[in-house]
Amino acid sequence: MAGASMKDIKLRIRSVESTMQITKAMQLVASSKLRGARARMEASRPYMKVARTAVWDIALHNTGAQSDYVIPREIKRRCYIVIAGDRGLAGSYNANMFKRIEWDSRDANCCVIPIGRKARDFYARKGVPIVTEIEKVEGLTLETCTEIAREVMARYDDGTYDEIVLAYTSFVSVLTQKTKLKPLLPLDAHDAPERTNRQMLCEPGADKLLRQFLPEYLAGLIYSAACDSFASEQAARRVAMDSATKNAGEMIEDLSLRYNRARQSSITQELTEIVAGAEH
Amino acid sequence: MALIHLTIVTPQGKPFDADAQRVLVRTTGGDVSILPKHIDYAAALGKGEARVTEADGSVRRAEIEGGILHVASDQVQVITHHFKWTDDAQN
Numbered sequence: 001m002a003g004a005s006m007k008d009i010k011l012r013i014r015s016v017e018s019t020m021q022i023t024k025a026m027q028l029v030a031s032s033k034l035r036g037a038r039a040r041m042e043a044s045r046p047y048m049k050v051a052r053t054a055v056w057d058i059a060l061h062n063t064g065a066q067s068d069y070v071i072p073r074e075i076k077r078r079c080y081i082v083i084a085g086d087r088g089l090a091g092s093y094n095a096n097m098f099k100r101i102e103w104d105s106r107d108a109n110c111c112v113i114p115i116g117r118k119a120r121d122f123y124a125r126k127g128v129p130i131v132t133e134i135e136k137v138e139g140l141t142l143e144t145c146t147e148i149a150r151e152v153m154a155r156y157d158d159g160t161y162d163e164i165v166l167a168y169t170s171f172v173s174v175l176t177q178k179t180k181l182k183p184l185l186p187l188d189a190h191d192a193p194e195r196t197n198r199q200m201l202c203e204p205g206a207d208k209l210l211r212q213f214l215p216e217y218l219a220g221l222i223y224s225a226a227c228d229s230f231a232s233e234q235a236a237r238r239v240a241m242d243s244a245t246k247n248a249g250e251m252i253e254d255l256s257l258r259y260n261r262a263r264q265s266s267i268t269q270e271l272t273e274i275v276a277g278a279e280h
Numbered sequence: 281m282a283l284i285h286l287t288i289v290t291p292q293g294k295p296f297d298a299d300a301q302r303v304l305v306r307t308t309g310g311d312v313s314i315l316p317k318h319i320d321y322a323a324a325l326g327k328g329e330a331r332v333t334e335a336d337g338s339v340r341r342a343e344i345e346g347g348i349l350h351v352a353s354d355q356v357q358v359i360t361h362h363f364k365w366t367d368d369a370q371n
Contacts, residue, residue, distance in 0.1 A: 040292075043291075043292055043293040043294075044291045044292065044293075046287075046289050046293075046294045046297075047289040047290060047291045047294075047359065050287060050289045050350075050357050050359055051289070051359045053350075053352075054322065054348060054350040054357060054359055057320075057322065057350065057352065058322050058348075058350075061322075142291060142292075142361050146361070199319070199320060200319075200320040200321065200322060200352075201319055201320065201321045201322070202321075202322045202323070203307060203308075203309050203321075203322070203323040203324070204308065204309060204323075204324065206322075208324075209322060209323070209324050209348065212308075212324045213324060213347070213348045216346060216347060216360075216361055219361070220291045220361070223291045224291060
């Protein structure tokens with residue numbers, strides 16, 4: 001009996017060891033991807049800052065009539081652009097995002113543009129209307145972002161949607177990531193600078209200029225959010241895999257102890273049997 | 281001598297961020313050159329060559345496609361998705 005349990009424990013240790021190898025490898029991959037993702041994320045920040053100021057300067061420039069893209073409409077239909085992960089095993093990264101949107105969209109008629117395989121699978125399963133889908137977050141190009149931006153803008157113009165919201169995960173640190181919902185259209189009033197009455201010359205006209213630049217600006221926003229989310233995903237995965245590796249290590253230690261105990265007790269038992277046999 | 285502060289940004293980075301004497305870009309309405317003390321200004325950019333005259337007088341050339349030019353009290357910003365230096369000396 002002791003022998004069988006020794007064999008069981010040995011098998012168990014082996015299986016935990018191979019799991020640990022996998023989690024360890026995933027952790028290393030996530031760490032190295034995180035480095036690149038953070039660099040891309042940092043690089044996209046100045047664009048956002050500068051572009052935001054410029055867009056608001058132009059949008060608020062129209063004294064009197066405000067631009068269509070600034071005035072909120074009554075919301076009948078909302079479109080979410082959801083950036084989630086391509087893969088699982090990243091702690092609660094994907095689940096947090098879906099929960100947040102479910103809560104936010106509870107009273108509105110909505111549809112989604114999922115970016116990332118996990119997001120697509122989730123909404124396809126739930127039966128939420130999907131407008132278009134982008135399968136990969138990793139390596140998302142500006143061209144793809146521009147296509148999405150043009151599409152949502154056209155549908156905002158023709159009144160199909162009354163609000164476009166970008167849902168992404170903001171990278172705070174390796175240990176903290178925050179889900180964020182950012183209104184794309186109408187433009188997020190939280191971003192608006194204090195109103196100035198400066199004179200500004202716009203060519204060709206503030207409205208036309210805004211209409212021309214907005215798809216590019218929104219594409220930039222989506223791109224930068226995707227960089228942010230991708231870095232968050234890698235960080236979440238790294239932390240999750242790190243703790244999984246640690247847990248596996250603890251489990252192996254525990255199992256080795258049990259294995260050694262079982263071995264010792266089987267030896268003791270054998271000895272006792274021999275001694276008992278010799279005495280007779 | 282008066283200078284402008286020129287910042288060129290793309291979502292992939294900040295290829296230029298320094299003082300300059302002037303910058304010439306192709307807007308949808310034609311070439312526009314920005315010198316110090318320009319009125320606050322915004323214009324859509326087309327596809328074309330840009331010329332940056334740096335503070336030391338050297339001229340650098342680049343290609344731009346799309347985006348906007350934004351001038352606010354001598355802070356000049358070129359905001360675009362496609363920007364590439366075309367002179368080989370730098371970069």
